[in-house]
Amino acid sequence: MIRTGEEYKASIRDNREVWIDGERVKDITIHPSFKPIIDVRARIYDLAHEAATRDVMSYVDVATGERNAIGLKLPRTQQDWHDKRRAVDTVMDDIGGIVTRVGDETIGEMWSLYDGKDVLNEVDPRFAENIERHIHKALYADPFHVSANTDPKGDRSKPPQEQDPDSLLHVVKETDAGIIVRGAKYETAAAYSNQAFVKPTIANWGEAKLSDYAVGFVCDMGAPGIKHICRSGFVGRAPIEDYPLSNRFDEIDTLVIFDNVLIPWEDVLFYQHTRAATFIRSTLHRYSAFAWVQRALRMADLMIGAALFNVRQTGLEKQQAVQEKLAALAVYRETINAHLTASIATGESSPSGLLMPNQSLLYTGRVQACTQLPAMMHLARELCGGQICVTPSAASFDNPEIGKWMDKYYSINENWISDDRRKLLAFGRDLLNSDYAGHRLTFQLFAQSPPFAHLNAVYRNFDFKPALGYVKKAAGLSDRVTGLQAEPRLRKIA
Known part of the structure; x- marks a missing residue:
């Protein structure tokens, strides 16, 4: 139970x-x-x-x-x-x-x-x-x-x-x-x-x-x-x-x-x-990789939310350069989402009769999620701005003698007062800049296996035969070319 x-x-x-x-x-x-x-x-x-x-x-x-x-x-x-x-x-x-x-x-x-x-x-x-x-x-x-x-x-x-x-x-x-x-x-x-x-x-x-x-x-x-x-x-x-x-x-x-x-x-x-x-x-990771890639998706959500709140606070959301950076984060997020969704939709029967996520789609999704994560974190840092690394601690905001200065310089308008601004900047710092953030980034890059092993998993699970068969036909190669299928084949769908 x-x-x-x-x-x-x-x-x-x-x-x-x-x-x-x-x-x-x-x-x-x-x-x-x-x-x-x-x-x-x-x-x-x-x-x-x-x-x-x-x-x-x-x-x-x-x-x-x-x-x-x-x-x-x-x-x-x-x-x-x-x-x-x-x-x-x-x-x-x-x-x-x-x-x-x-x-x-x-x-x-x-x-x-x-x-x-x-x-x-x-x-x-x-x-x-x-x-x-x-x-x-x-x-x-x-x-x-x-x-x-x-x-x-x-x-x-x-x-x-x-x-x-x-x-x-x-x-x-x-x-x-x-x-x-x-x-x-x-x-x-x-x-x-x-x-x-x-x-x-x-x-x-x-x-x-x-x-x-x-x-x-x-x-x-x-x-x-x-x-x-x-x-x-x-x-x-x-x-x-x-x-x-x-x-x-x-x-x-x-x-x-x-x-x-x-x-x-x-x-x-x-x-x-x-x-x-x-x-x-x-x-080893034919099933467990799904959970890891899903965590990367949720990391993308946190980065998008922290970045978007920051640019909206400071009125930068309508600038084209800012929108392009936000769009890049969205593309990263939706690429992960697409791989997860498609890996279920085209799932494959395992040797014991279980349903595996489509192995090629799952492993390529993992490569995208892990290899692009450092760049996406840096992009989110840019959008959050330099204040995530220079903002004083909460104790400064709470101190009655200097708190008024913190209120003055961290309050933006009636919707974004200093306390909310401080909380968001502290969250962004911990998500992207802290020792913990660096630890999590390193952890993601090795915890399932190193990046070269991720690519090896793609190599072992990607079906190369359809592409070879397509080129064999398009190029008019003779039947002496062996080890290929003349026509692309579909993966077995469970």
Whole structure:
């Protein structure tokens, strides 16, 4: 049954070992660095219980009669994807910001492995059974699920066996109860999640068919032997009045140490066989990319809103140069929107019978969203103007001695008084100029994989044969030209 926010908070008060800024955290749910984002995740759970949003955030399972989260539902129809999109929009509208690592964007990685059940069956039938069981556990137990991918890596010019073997997570021992793993992973939100899908980042295994580094499993983030060493947070560095996003939506990144952690056999999804590891790397984002691209769409909305309010305040909206910049932001936003919408409308059947967003459209949309984001942020900075980087803090506006000067120079007219002007400039600064803004930009450029991998995904999923067939016919090439189709073919539409 779907959980409440309080039930979620209770589930992570499990004496897990969490460190931040050299301090061992006693209760993660009330620690100032974690509390705001944990409250957001709890709010998402509670939205599924409130009358106004229950039917948007959850659905009734026909087999059990229980309500489950829309975000964790296996996608089988176009409507399922429309429902997921609406649920994410509902969350973002409710919290007044953007959060990425909250569960709906990572469960899709397990659906990708679900599509590889035939591969897993060839390796070991137990693994296919395990992935199916864990997907149903996610549906019915409603855990906060994250995904642990990135290793510390070490010297990438050498194989792991020629350096500290723990530079990449690996199996050090088999037991009757399960496998023992050691190493480390970076993962956002791991410290306050329930479980993580852990898998390797190695893309090229060479000729090796078996490797102790080829291991994937689901792990309880409060399990013995796991240590969460977190980066410093943005919360509390400055007042919330000056940094409204940094103080509310900082998603803490964690170096997760696996210090001889037991993974029960029922939680192992693949082990040793590099073919299974290669499969999951090549298909990892076939579903989860949708959630990431949707977040980019909402980022575009925030930039457009902040920029448009600023130019309207100062009477610049009617200038052609300003309108052109606003139009460029709108084009960026609608390009993302078009890819999301079209990827649902032309969805494809997956090997396990799920509905994948059209892979070529989804991945090309991701490239557009991520590669253009830095330029769009800079464009929004131009439109917001230099005052986002020079405006004094809220304390200056509140001070009775100097507040009158702030009112004088920040009030524009009866519709835009100094307090609203200050709030908008503070919001724009935190969205576009702050440490938090820089962190989010870097995060977007690597979190799903680096840009070159985004383009590789496009290359693997774009159907080149129609263009080749078209040119073969137009150029009158002979039938000796092989590996082509004479006529363009349509993708299989689910």
